[in-house]
Amino acid sequence: MRPDTAPVRHGEELNAARLSAWLHSQLPDAGTGLSIEQFPNGHSNLVYLIRTGGQEYVLRRPPLGPVAPKAHDMAREFRVLDAVHSHFPEAPRVFLLCEDPAIAGATFFLMERRNGIVLRDEPPSEWASIPDYPAKVSEAFIDCLVRLQQIDVSEPKLAALGRPEGFLERQVRGWSDRWQRSKTEELPEMDRVIGWLHKIPPSGAPTLVHNDFKLDNVMLRPDASRVEAVLDWEMATLGDPLVDLGLTLCYWTWASQAQQDDPHPATPVITTHRGWYTRDQFIHRYVSQTGRDVTQLPWYEVLGVFKLAVILQQIYYRFHVGQTTDERFRAFDRRVRSLVRMAAELISRNS
Missing domain, CATH: 3.90.1200.10 (Aminoglycoside phosphotransferase (APH), C-terminal lobe)
Structure with missing residues (x-):
């Protein structure tokens, strides 16, 4: 399959030290090391691949700058996925919600990574x-x-x-x-x-x-x-x-x-x-x-x-x-x- 991640775009970087410290406070067995890549194809929210201790997580947060009222509500999306996953397994499982903007610049959540083919312009x-x-x-x-x-x-x-x-x-x-x-x-x-x-x-x-x-x-x-x-x-x-x-x-x-x-x-x-x-x-x-x-x-x-x-x-x-x-x-x-x-x-x- 074609790679679906890329280096993080300039200006959209996460603070790796803060994120790592937060992860280890929430997941004591998260392991060592932290790498961050970006899923580059989205036009709205910022989505990252987080690797730590041999595990992979997807981090979703709002776009940079002011956002429209009620838009990009990560806490609500977390609740939606938490409610839907057990009834509809195609909805990814969520793990953690963070509403402290000091960690990643805005509210974000972590969910499982799914692997598959996303169709855009051409088939694989x-x-x-x-x-x-x-x-x-x-x-x-x-x-x-x-x-x-x-x-x-x-x-x-x-x-x-x-x-x-x-x-x-x-x-x-x-x-x-x-x-x-x-x-x-x-x-x-x-x-x-x-x-x-x-x-x-x-x-x-x-x-x-x-x-x-x-x-x-x-x-x-x-x-x-x-x-x-x-x-x-x-x-x-x-x-x-x-x-x-x-x-x-x-x-x-x-x-x-x-x-x-x-x-x-x-x-x-x-x-x-x-x-x-x-x-x-x-x-x-x-x-x-x-x-x-x-x-x-x-x-x-x-x-x-x-x-x-x-x-x-x-x-x-x-x-x-x-x-x-x-x-x-x-x-x-x-x-x-x-x-x-x-x-x-x-x-x-x-x-």
Whole structure:
């Protein structure tokens, strides 16, 4: 498998001495020595691989600089994973939470390291011997989403993770507010999208909602047969399950004009390659296993594209005002405009 860690980026280093002292105060048998590498592909939280005494841990902390209200809440993500893991083994096990910013600059937690394949732009070379891997991954990914939504959320620790009543209204209001706080230019099409989203459909029975369920947030087994882990649980809550389906489909790229004309596509293109499930096949497999009514699915798809646009805009805002110098974020304003066009296109198709 391709290496998934790299040296820590300049400016994002951890204080190894403080972290080591804290680890040994919490884990007396942690052993000697400490090495720190970084998982470099994420765009939001900072994620590190910690090796000590022959053990490996993953450390997650918020990005540098000010963060949006209620965003990047590591203590909450720790509680989510602690509640979910025993019901859904694809959720990594968590070990320790530290709310002392003197240790790593912000609240952070440690969780187990999972090993697997994270798909982004290209498949790993070892999958050359698995000619049907696109279909296998498509099925494994959909089936994992279905398993997540089948968890009984009446269990007390799970029931405490969210308030299903009024969930969709809060989603539209909250993400609209985040857009207003982070926008760096006026986009009239975005105003139209927000207005359209205020026509909120009735919700079905609540389930666990991951809120960022996409291909590069799952780890796959080397034989492509199953999802080994689901990552990035910071936005997980209880609510309408079609929110996850709509967001997932916005990443399951279709050959829209907005994508074809954009040299900076906002969503991955790997799912447009031969052998991957089409969006219709994706929806059919999901419905055949859940029996859910997807008549109003276009609304959830627009919500998904809208949320992704706001997430990227928040990241771009941090670059724009100098809170981060990560050059990966320089062109995110173009990606935001691409997503706004995509949302407007979806609305036009379904008007």
